[in-house]
Amino acid sequence: MQANRNALKVAVIAVLTAVVVVFTMIVRIPTAKGYLNLCDVAIMFIAFTFGPWSAFIAAGLGTALADLISGYAQWAPISFVVHGLEGLLVALIVMKKGDEPVSIFRKALAAVVCVATVSLGYFALSALFISTVSVAAAELPGNIAQSAVGFALGLAVSAAVKRAYPPVSSLAW
Amino acid sequence: MTTNTFVAGTGWLYRFDPRAKLLLMVLMCVWFFLPVSLIELSTVVILVVLVGLYNAGWKLVVRTFLSILPMLIFMVIFSPFNVRTGSPLIQIKSFTLITEQGLEQALRLMSRFIGITYVCTLLFATTPMHEVMLALRWYRLPYRASLVVTLAFTYIPFISDSFSQISESHRLREADDETKKRFFTRLKDLLPTLTSALVVALRSIPNLAMSLELRGFGLENRRTSFHDLSSYPYTFTHFVVSCMIPLALWFGRSIF
Amino acid sequence: MEPLPSDLMSFPAKYKMATALSINNLSFTYTSWTQKQLEPLFTDLSLELKEGSKTLLLAPFNKGKTTLAKIICGVCPKYFPGALSGEIQVFGKDLSTLEPWDLLSQCTYVAQNPQEQFVSTSVEEEVAFPLESMGMEVQEMRSRVNAAIQTWGLHDLRSSSEQELSGGERKRVLLAIMQAIDAPIWLLDEAFDDLDQKWRDQLKAMIQNEKKTVLVLASRYLEEFNDLFDSVLLLDEKKVLQASVSNVLSQFAHLCGDDLPNPLHHERCNIAQEKTLVCADLYAERVRVSTNTAAKFNLEIKDFSLKSGELVTLVGPNGSGKSTFSRLLCGLDAPLEGAISVDGKALVSKQLSKKVGYLFQSPDLQIFLPTVYEELAWSLQRNSNLKRKEIEQQVTECASLFSLDLSDTPTTMSYPQRKALQAAVYYLLDRPFYVLDELDSALTYQAALSIIARLRHKGAGILLITHDRQFAQMVTTRSYTIQDGRLQAV
Numbered sequence: 001m002q003a004n005r006n007a008l009k010v011a012v013i014a015v016l017t018a019v020v021v022v023f024t025m026i027v028r029i030p031t032a033k034g035y036l037n038l039c040d041v042a043i044m045f046i047a048f049t050f051g052p053w054s055a056f057i058a059a060g061l062g063t064a065l066a067d068l069i070s071g072y073a074q075w076a077p078i079s080f081v082v083h084g085l086e087g088l089l090v091a092l093i094v095m096k097k098g099d100e101p102v103s104i105f106r107k108a109l110a111a112v113v114c115v116a117t118v119s120l121g122y123f124a125l126s127a128l129f130i131s132t133v134s135v136a137a138a139e140l141p142g143n144i145a146q147s148a149v150g151f152a153l154g155l156a157v158s159a160a161v162k163r164a165y166p167p168v169s170s171l172a173w
Numbered sequence: 174m175t176t177n178t179f180v181a182g183t184g185w186l187y188r189f190d191p192r193a194k195l196l197l198m199v200l201m202c203v204w205f206f207l208p209v210s211l212i213e214l215s216t217v218v219i220l221v222v223l224v225g226l227y228n229a230g231w232k233l234v235v236r237t238f239l240s241i242l243p244m245l246i247f248m249v250i251f252s253p254f255n256v257r258t259g260s261p262l263i264q265i266k267s268f269t270l271i272t273e274q275g276l277e278q279a280l281r282l283m284s285r286f287i288g289i290t291y292v293c294t295l296l297f298a299t300t301p302m303h304e305v306m307l308a309l310r311w312y313r314l315p316y317r318a319s320l321v322v323t324l325a326f327t328y329i330p331f332i333s334d335s336f337s338q339i340s341e342s343h344r345l346r347e348a349d350d351e352t353k354k355r356f357f358t359r360l361k362d363l364l365p366t367l368t369s370a371l372v373v374a375l376r377s378i379p380n381l382a383m384s385l386e387l388r389g390f391g392l393e394n395r396r397t398s399f400h401d402l403s404s405y406p407y408t409f410t411h412f413v414v415s416c417m418i419p420l421a422l423w424f425g426r427s428i429f
Numbered sequence: 430m431e432p433l434p435s436d437l438m439s440f441p442a443k444y445k446m447a448t449a450l451s452i453n454n455l456s457f458t459y460t461s462w463t464q465k466q467l468e469p470l471f472t473d474l475s476l477e478l479k480e481g482s483k484t485l486l487l488a489p490f491n492k493g494k495t496t497l498a499k500i501i502c503g504v505c506p507k508y509f510p511g512a513l514s515g516e517i518q519v520f521g522k523d524l525s526t527l528e529p530w531d532l533l534s535q536c537t538y539v540a541q542n543p544q545e546q547f548v549s550t551s552v553e554e555e556v557a558f559p560l561e562s563m564g565m566e567v568q569e570m571r572s573r574v575n576a577a578i579q580t581w582g583l584h585d586l587r588s589s590s591e592q593e594l595s596g597g598e599r600k601r602v603l604l605a606i607m608q609a610i611d612a613p614i615w616l617l618d619e620a621f622d623d624l625d626q627k628w629r630d631q632l633k634a635m636i637q638n639e640k641k642t643v644l645v646l647a648s649r650y651l652e653e654f655n656d657l658f659d660s661v662l663l664l665d666e667k668k669v670l671q672a673s674v675s676n677v678l679s680q681f682a683h684l685c686g687d688d689l690p691n692p693l694h695h696e697r698c699n700i701a702q703e704k705t706l707v708c709a710d711l712y713a714e715r716v717r718v719s720t721n722t723a724a725k726f727n728l729e730i731k732d733f734s735l736k737s738g739e740l741v742t743l744v745g746p747n748g749s750g751k752s753t754f755s756r757l758l759c760g761l762d763a764p765l766e767g768a769i770s771v772d773g774k775a776l777v778s779k780q781l782s783k784k785v786g787y788l789f790q791s792p793d794l795q796i797f798l799p800t801v802y803e804e805l806a807w808s809l810q811r812n813s814n815l816k817r818k819e820i821e822q823q824v825t826e827c828a829s830l831f832s833l834d835l836s837d838t839p840t841t842m843s844y845p846q847r848k849a850l851q852a853a854v855y856y857l858l859d860r861p862f863y864v865l866d867e868l869d870s871a872l873t874y875q876a877a878l879s880i881i882a883r884l885r886h887k888g889a890g891i892l893l894i895t896h897d898r899q900f901a902q903m904v905t906t907r908s909y910t911i912q913d914g915r916l917q918a919v
Contacts, residue, residue, distance in 0.1 A: 007390050011381035014324030019374050022333045069176050071240050073293030131282055134251045160368040163799035165840045166462035170510055171378050326550050330592035341761055342795040345782050346808050365797035372840055379508040380545035386529035387502055389562025397564050399557035
């Protein structure tokens with residue numbers, strides 16, 4: 001009887017999406033591309049704790065909805081692809097088979113992939129659809145800084161949450 | 174925190190069938206990438222802004238413009254450098270600063286950007302979110318996907334509320350002799366706040382799953398729907414109009 | 430001979446009333462997430478509800494009342510892991526063969542904390558959601574939704590979101606949903622909480638008149654219950670106790686510790702330095718979130734004072750401005766006019782936050798760290814004058830005063846323990862004044878009083894906010910009431 005837990009999947013994705021939206025919208029430092037924010041912290045937490053699918057959907061959908069709510073609807077599809085991919089890739093890299101902790105090497109790789117996906121993703125898509133290479137290139141430093149800080153903070157936060165709220169492991173699927 | 178993007182109004186865009194409006198939005202976004210002259214492009218952009226003014230009011234139009242202003246300034250500064258060839262406009266000695274083609278490209282990008290921004294903003298300003306979802310459902314978006322979006326919207330205010338209360342309580346706990354904090358301490362202080370907000374959010378997950386099932390999520394019969402789009406009787410006509418507008422703008426260029 | 434009237438024909442059946450819900454030998458233990466072994470919540474619990482019966486099950490706070498409801502609904506241990514044994518039958522069907530959604534048309538659960546049951550963005554969609562799941566005809570659905578919304582006075586709030594509603598309004602939405610589903614079993618967890626008198630009367634009438642099987646779970650006995658129920662039961666020693674009402678009530682009072690001496694009486698409070706907090710001519714405004722009532726709420730406080738060692742209560746209904754006032758007191762918001770001063774010196778925001786500690790109603794919003802030790806030591810470590818040894822000593826003393834285990838994980842502790850931890854944190858901060866917001870809302874009077882007694886240890890002045898007059902009378906000599914943003918000394 002306990003097999004069908006579809007409602008849990010829906011609940012997990014929905015709440016995590018809302019978390020990404022809130023983290024994206026709480027801290028805002030205005031920049032050319034909208035604003036600098038904490039969305040990467042939430043995305044890293046989800047990738048480390050909930051696995052690739054949740055990370056892909058919650059990260060993509062969450063950032064897209066945040067764009068939409070704050071009146072940057074034109075960025076929503078790009079955010080969806082870039083952050084969705086970021087969550088997916090990082091989660092795949094740090095995916096665990098058993099209880100053994102994630103090695104430093106994999107964490108470092110995850111960090112590189114995280115920063116690269118965000119900065120290059122925005123660079124490529126925005127150069128293609130919104131602006132040109134030179135404009136997109138000017139956004140690179142901001143995006144690199146944001147995702148690097150996001151990754152570091154996200155790593156710390158996921159460790160803290162696991163300690164502070166052990167039942168979190170029963171929610172992953 | 175408000176999640177509302179809807180601006181109350183009575184213009185024709187509000188009475189336009191959301192399904193057709195979605196199509197119109199996509200078609201217009203595509204239109205801005207068609208090979209048209211700069212004059213034609215900017216004329217259409219001005220038309221879109223006027224439609225916005227008429228339907229959703231000047232406040233929204235100004236607010237939207239201000240939100241993309243930094244990006245526009247960025248474009249003005251950086252994009253003319255992109256094109257190095259062509260007839261020079263500004264030269265410093267032998268170094269070409271801005272060419273005619275570079276300027277034209279910058280203006281084209283800006284017009285396109287403004288156009289896409291207003292088209293997207295107008296859709297969500299003139300259609301309530303649940304009608305957007307109904308329209309997407311009509312386009313065969315799975316029920317579960319639309320449920321996730323609706324639930325996320327339900328939980329955004331709850332989580333942001335918890336977050337602000339948590340940061341407030343954090344502030345109230347400062348020790349007696351604390352004064353100005355350094356950047357690093359601030360960042361370190363952010364950590365427990367974020368953790369605590371996440372825990373509050375995570376704790377609500379089992380409750381949400383429980384409530385969904387107690388409200389019948391999981392039953393195999395077909396769901397009925399309380400809301401529908403029957404208040405928009407002219408669906409077909411609106412679809413025709415949605416296709417006509419971009420076509421008319423395309424073929425009507427020679428007339429202007 | 431005249432044919433018998435139809436209800437006499439069914440006479441025998443009335444005496445053999447069918448069983449709506451039966452629980453046999455239920456045992457349940459929550460999964461432990463720490464090293465600690467958890468006590469079973471129920472052992473060999475049995476309970477039978479006849480069709481159409483109205484039952485009140487009393488249980489002290491935190492003794493598994495809500496867990497029992499969740500088990501009956503089939504969502505525990507599914508989403509709240511634990512070890513369950515025993516048999517539950519709903520209308521003769523074994524619960525273990527059913528999924529929670531199969532119970533939708535059989536049993537409606539109204540949660541104690543309504544926030545957790547919301548799944549839609551507006552009130553009318555919330556009421557319609559379960560009917561949509563059933564696949565109900567749209568015409569029928571609309572009429573049921575409209576009727577339920579009318580009955581519970583939610584018409585003006587139809588399109589409001591959950592966040593815009595007050596606690597009482599949220600409860601009414603859940604009751605409207607219960608009415609719209611029209612299931613034969615109603616499971617009400619602290620249903621009368623948060624409701625104003627008018628709606629309490631309506632709920633009472635509904636329980637009396639509708640032919641439903643009703644189980645009300647409560648942790649406080651209300652006068653109103655006197656003539657409402659066929660039987661009053663008590664959850665005691667992990668079992669259900671069946672006895673006469675007066676026996677049940679006296680046993681219940683004993684379980685809640687109501688017969689213990691009031692901890693405030695023998696507690697001493699050592700005032701090191703007499704301080705006085707005074708508010709004069711405060712004026713503040715607040716815009717209600719709700720889109721429907723755009724009217725601004727304003728708060729006017731002519732004169733309020735609190736001295737060290739004093740225990741003062743502030744009593745008022747929901748939405749009367751209690752929390753607006755508390756936020757001013759602890760410096761979270763600034764008043765538009767007037768000033769708050771301590772010992773004659775007017776203080777603002779941060780200075781005030783360091784004089785007045787504010788304990789939120791929900792402890793979870795004030796607990797951050799993974800262990801009790803870290804939580805308690807956090808603020809002390811930021812105080813540069815303290816040495817490591819001193820910190821350790823203070824934390825240990827404080828933990829034993831509040832009966833806390835230093836290695837515990839706060840998020841998995843019980844509610845009363847989390848509440849005690851929240852108080853302990855502030856105890857260490859040693860603020861001269863405290864505002865306690867709805868301290869008694871999910872604690873026994875005894876537990877709430879002992880928290881107050883401990884906080885007063887160092888002579889702090891305490892303002893206790895509550896909507897429970899009975900509790901207010903138990904603790905104070907001086908009291909204020911608040912109504913529509915106007916404060917009055919009693």
